[in-house]
């Protein structure tokens with residue numbers, strides 16, 4: 001993909017983070033897995049909202065309190081790829097992840113997993129990992145690092 005990987009992307013505002021997500025979403029296909037990592041409030045859900053926009057799916061991307069996974073059907077006239085947005089924060093482990101049947105979803109959807117690093121790697125042989133962190137300056141700046149992972153996590 002044409003996205004810049006393995007380098008720090010500085011995201012001064014929430015809009016910048018959402019825009020990065022939109023650029024990622026525009027490149028995704030069914031079967032693609034994106035893992036979003038970073039601490040509470042790092043901007044994972046903001047990025048997921050942008051991915052939904054770039055992919056062209058319906059429904060509000062939220063930070064659900066009790067919903068672990070939410071499916072967003074493709075918007076009419078779009079690329080026909082659904083988005084499954086998973087928040088693995090409250091998942092007890094791999095067995096609960098398996099219960100979501102994401103491998104079936106991946107036939108027609110891209111899957112984005114918040115808190116997925118160290119858990120959701122078995123979903124796909126190759127994953128896009130986006131690590132988000134706060135910038136050093138203590139304001140709203142975030143920093144993102146994108147990398148493609150293959151095989152078992154390193």
Ligand SMILES: Nc1ncnc2c1ncn2[C@@H]1O[C@H](COP(=O)(O)OP(=O)(O)OP(=O)(O)O)[C@@H](O)[C@H]1O
Nearest residue numbers: 011012013014017040041042043044045046140142
């Ligand atoms: N540059 C920025 N990028 C993203 N979010 C930002 C930025 N600056 C400020 N924010 C704020 O940080 C918060 C990010 O929240 P978000 O829900 O996306 O985090 P999260 O990583 O999903 O957290 P959680 O682990 O609780 O799910 C939002 O309130 C957003 O407005």
Ligand SMILES: [Mg+2]
Nearest residue numbers: 044045063114
């Ligand atoms: Mg979130």
